[in-house]
Amino acid sequence: MLKSVGYAAQTSDKPLQHFSFERREPGEQDVQIDILYCGVCHSDLHLARNEWGGSVFPMVPGHEIVGKVAKVGSKVTKFKVGDTVGVGCMVDSCKHCENCDDGYEQYCDNGFIATYNSEEKQTGGMTYGGYSNNIVVTEDFVLRVDDSLDLAGVAPLLCAGITTYSPLRHWGVKAGHKVAVVGLGGLGHMGVKLAKAMGAEVTMITTSPSKVSDAKRLGADHVIISKNEDEMKAARNRFDFILNTVAVPHNLDDYSNLLRRDGNMTLVGLPAEPHPSPSVGVLIGKRRSIAGSLIGGIAETQEMLDFCAEHGITADIEMIDISTINDAYERMLKSDVKYRFVIDMETLSA
Template sequence: MAIQTNEYPARGYAATSPESGMAPFRFNRRGLRDNDVLIDITHCGICHSDLHTARNDWGRTVYPVVPGHEIVGTVSAVGDAVTMHRVGDRVAIGCMVDACLECDHCKAGLEQYCKNGMTGTYNGKDRQDGTITFGGYSDRIVCREEFVLKVPEALASDVAAPLLCAGITTYSPLRQWKIGPGSKVAVAGLGGLGHMGVKLAVAMGAEVTVLSRSEDKRADALALGAQHFLITTDKAAMRAAGGQFDMVLNTIPVRHDVAPYLLLLKIDGVQVLVGMIDKMPELHTGILLGRKILTGSGIGGLAETQEMLEFCAEHGIAPEIETIAINTVNDAYDRMEASDVKYRFVIDMASLAEGSDPLGRGASAAL
């Protein structure tokens, strides 16, 4: 495959070790291959996975790492063979930038489960040259055209960004398990993923209950569209709700006992884990004998992600966001870890523009 020899200088923020925090970083994006698109990034959402990767919480990080897989921007150049996008298009990239597109999973629209391994938007390995991918905390990115999605006109760029992870991660299991009018859905956890799960399930016609350990989030849950709120520490209330739900969409991102949520399910009901949990407590299999299903789900394929964007545009669904400058990303990580955001941070990449102050010290040349 032909490749343009000119690389593209890029600026962004990277972690260089588990303890370094995020700091300004200069690097080069590859020249365009025939099927590549160059995108000037305008917005990038912040995901819990970004924090975990930057701090090497999962033990897989290759440094330096430029996180970011909730990317929105504008096409600024295309490779010679590109047919899907044109210069000036407003586009998006999610959690993957490549896959084989030839295996059974890819041909079924499940590129995220590519049998040969999908390539992550950051901290992944390029399928052709073996280099490590850098993500969206930067001013530009190069991506294979099939993995570039179109942003519907009705979606603003800042709110579109978190849909590329938080949106599709919750949309995909709701669609897979055919949630719709008459369905009863419980959403466990009301953070970046959970608040999108509530909005999407309500838009699909489901009756939605938010599960929380305390009363603190009741008002927010109802404001987001949930019809009911259930305190999981109230044993009597949990017993009374047993066997009621078609789905528990479990968005809790830390180790916890999933057994109480299984007891809430109807026969053949499903608890879908979408939060990244390193290990679950032991589970007595007797709980599953009532034909309760425990499964997981990871993002969605390309067609399904495009469908999700169109669904959100049609139904006026947007995440609740707080827009930040990129030089405050370390503070945003600390606040996210403390659950001090409602409900998703989005970086405005205009804060990386020439003449801005990325270090807060009056010296943009420090990038």
């Protein structure tokens, strides 16, 4: 077995702490990765505190991973030792259902294997994530990373980046489209950058006037303060597509009314409680639609990474030592980060 160290939640009500554990040795089709950076996603906190239920302890969170290949199995053909690579939210799937065959492993009919808190097929044990010094992943779920980018800023692309890129691509956002992004946080700031790079005219919709200048720095052409009734009324029937990143319950009708005929609003934030039911009349009046979207498949995630490399896109981050992860969680609860914490794994002691 491969000796590993990281930070783990031992129970849902205790701080994360240093943890020694073992991973499987790389098999014929596995890639062993020395982790350089790992982003901190809000879902890490939800799972570590068992806020969604189903958490298994001890748990090593982390699914925004960038590192270097340290070892490859005898049948690995896509990677070699020394390559810079990434691992996102999935490390395996059934690979034979309709969705997997179509390249949508995130919608695997049998459930994809998450990077942590999932049962590993190879050993029957639980997967452990990226708050650690290494990881072993089958090569089909490892992604190429362009060394020309800031690697710490690449890490959040493996979740926040693909979560926003996938619906933008699915709904065909392109030059000339008017796109709104609701909520300026870890997801929203990536939505602005990506939509702008796709050529769209981008509007940020936020509750906070203090975020106007930052939204424009990130690439937004316009900013609407959602608490301003006049601004919201003036924006009715304007947008081809709305990317809604807000993860707390809110009135969806306020935003559906901003869509043009045949416009779509896609939800990527997952609130703990349901949104109020949308008005059917608001939708059918202009053939509008509301959809949801979950990360992206492996091929699309690679496409996203290549797109970001081409356009020089990375996440805005704050680098932290792993010993401060519990403080980072508390700050994340207060939205006190612009816009993603990333752990420097050099700060992890053996």
